[in-house]
Amino acid sequence: MTNEVIKELVSGPLPSATFDESGEWLTIQIDAAQWKQLATLLYNAPYHFDYLFCLTCVDWKTHFTTVYHLTSTCHRQAIVVKAKVDRNDPQIETVSDIWKTADFHEREVFDLFGVRFINHSDLRRLILTEDFEGYPLRKDFEDPVNMIKL
Amino acid sequence: MYTETQIVNNSDDELVVNVGPQHPATHGVLHLVITLQGETIKKVEPHLGYIHRSIEKMCESLTYRQFIYATSRMDYLSAHINNHACALTVEKGLQIEVPQRAQYIRVIMDELTRIASHELWWGAMAMDLGAFTPFFYAFREREMITEIMEETCGARLTMNYMVPGGVMTDLHPDFQKKVKAFIQLFRSKIDEYDELVTGNIIFQNRMKGVGYLSKEDAISYGCTGAVARASGVSCDIRKLYPYDVYDKVAFDEILETEGDSFARYMIRMREMKESIKMIEQLIDNIPEGDYQAKTKAVLKLPKGDFYTRVETARGELGVYIVSEGATTPYRIKFRSPGFSNLSALDQMARGGKLGDLMATMGTLDLVIPDIDR
Numbered sequence: 001m002t003n004e005v006i007k008e009l010v011s012g013p014l015p016s017a018t019f020d021e022s023g024e025w026l027t028i029q030i031d032a033a034q035w036k037q038l039a040t041l042l043y044n045a046p047y048h049f050d051y052l053f054c055l056t057c058v059d060w061k062t063h064f065t066t067v068y069h070l071t072s073t074c075h076r077q078a079i080v081v082k083a084k085v086d087r088n089d090p091q092i093e094t095v096s097d098i099w100k101t102a103d104f105h106e107r108e109v110f111d112l113f114g115v116r117f118i119n120h121s122d123l124r125r126l127i128l129t130e131d132f133e134g135y136p137l138r139k140d141f142e143d144p145v146n147m148i149k150l
Numbered sequence: 151m152y153t154e155t156q157i158v159n160n161s162d163d164e165l166v167v168n169v170g171p172q173h174p175a176t177h178g179v180l181h182l183v184i185t186l187q188g189e190t191i192k193k194v195e196p197h198l199g200y201i202h203r204s205i206e207k208m209c210e211s212l213t214y215r216q217f218i219y220a221t222s223r224m225d226y227l228s229a230h231i232n233n234h235a236c237a238l239t240v241e242k243g244l245q246i247e248v249p250q251r252a253q254y255i256r257v258i259m260d261e262l263t264r265i266a267s268h269e270l271w272w273g274a275m276a277m278d279l280g281a282f283t284p285f286f287y288a289f290r291e292r293e294m295i296t297e298i299m300e301e302t303c304g305a306r307l308t309m310n311y312m313v314p315g316g317v318m319t320d321l322h323p324d325f326q327k328k329v330k331a332f333i334q335l336f337r338s339k340i341d342e343y344d345e346l347v348t349g350n351i352i353f354q355n356r357m358k359g360v361g362y363l364s365k366e367d368a369i370s371y372g373c374t375g376a377v378a379r380a381s382g383v384s385c386d387i388r389k390l391y392p393y394d395v396y397d398k399v400a401f402d403e404i405l406e407t408e409g410d411s412f413a414r415y416m417i418r419m420r421e422m423k424e425s426i427k428m429i430e431q432l433i434d435n436i437p438e439g440d441y442q443a444k445t446k447a448v449l450k451l452p453k454g455d456f457y458t459r460v461e462t463a464r465g466e467l468g469v470y471i472v473s474e475g476a477t478t479p480y481r482i483k484f485r486s487p488g489f490s491n492l493s494a495l496d497q498m499a500r501g502g503k504l505g506d507l508m509a510t511m512g513t514l515d516l517v518i519p520d521i522d523r
Contacts (some may be wrong), residue, residue, distance in 0.1 A: 023454060024242075040207075051369050054335070054457070054468050056483040069457065069485075072382065073369055076390065094434055101372030104493040112206075127199035127522060137481075 178518030267463035271330030316442030361510030374467025
């Protein structure tokens with residue numbers, strides 16, 4: 001399946017999605033509200049992007065982007081989806097019901113960035129302790145005790 | 151953490167058992183909260199983060215030459231391969247052509263690391279089941295590899311040998327001789343391992359049919375490495391997306407279809423033999439030339455994001471760098487294999503017996519600093 005085919009099939013139901021082919025893989029840029037629809041689309045036929053190999057988040061100071069790296073175990077093709085998340089009220093739909101690996105990865109992003117995943121069955125801190133305050137991977141996070149400024 | 155009231159006042163005759171954080175069979179500080187009904191496991195809930203050092207945050211203030219050293223402390227048994235992944239990502243960003251000699255050295259070192267890592271796993275795995283002797287057997291041969299590493303890189307565990315553009319120093323003059331001596335010895339020893347453990351009927355009874363993971367679940371949970379390959383998922387990055395000289399060596403991707411603990415065990419045992427095959431093809435053919443490409447003193451990655459996938463001893467390691475054109479990365483993410491493999495433990499252990507949990511966990515080959523980062 002070529003990038004052109006994917007672009008055509010995605011821009012049908014999601015006309016506002018933009019594409020970026022400058023990187024190694026095709027990147028689809030969308031808004032947070034469209035993510036669940038796109039995820040369901042990509043998981044099912046004819047794409048079969050059944051393997052979510054990386055889920056992370058980037059803090060751009062004005063907004064967050066959650067980054068999803070997907071690949072298909074039958075087509076052996078990878079794509080990247082970047083969803084723009086509002087920084088003041090960071091929330092996006094969970095995909096842990098589609099890819100089970102998202103369960104842990106979303107908890108990690110929630111823990112370190114404070115992005116809330118709507119409908120996640122068990123959204124608690126994963127790595128840090130439950131009484132920890134703040135989200136350390138945000139760019140404005142300050143810890144006077146443990147942080148070493150270089 | 152469960153309180154005493156929650157443990158005692160549990161309905162349905164359920165009992166909550168804490169394993170860890172300090173427990174010999176978790177090989178590190180991992181805390182599992184297990185809900186039991188009689189001897190049967192109802193739920194396994196991992197609690198992580200006891201050795202979280204926030205390596206990703208640290209890397210944001212380290213330059214592209216420095217951050218590689220922090221990654222040796224993630225999966226310390228695959229330190230070489232972690233460094234390799236980072237070096238490849240920086241090279242991808244800067245479009246550096248790595249000299250052939252460096253590529254050969256890197257792959258040989260990677261495979262030696264893989265054997266050393268699998269040997270430690272094999273010894274520890276048998277120890278989890280109550281057999282002590284294999285641990286000493288495994289360490290006897292592993293010592294030869296760590297000695298080769300010490301001589302060549304100056305360190306036994308956190309080698310920091312890979313740098314953007316190649317390797318840090320040239321090979322030790324005795325390197326080829328010592329590696330060949332190791333291969334010759336190891337070939338006979340691996341048969342000894344099979345005689346001692348693999349063929350043992352008690353061992354097989356503990357492993358076969360235990361901790362089953364289906365192919366669909368392995369993909370859905372994002373399992374990689376031996377865990378996924380034991381369920382029949384073809385996912386060897388060295389084969390699918392070859393890097394450096396992996397496309398020049400002949401080797402087989404080991405696959406099993408049973409999906410149980412024994413299949414995961416057999417994958418790693420057979421993988422060691424494949425690694426030996428690879429080293430044998432490369433060791434006599436290391437080309438002459440530079441061991442490092444000429445690079446600038448200060449590295450600046452262009453604006454954009456770069457992702458590299460490599461196969462460590464535990465599975466797929468992903469390094470994701472987001473660059474804003476500065477001397478330090480804007481954001482770095484390490485997609486560690488152990489993190490995803492651990493998330494499938496609940497699925498594997500559910501419905502099994504408490505006594506089998508450690509055997510199942512042993513076959514996942516968890517390294518806790520790799521999960522916590």
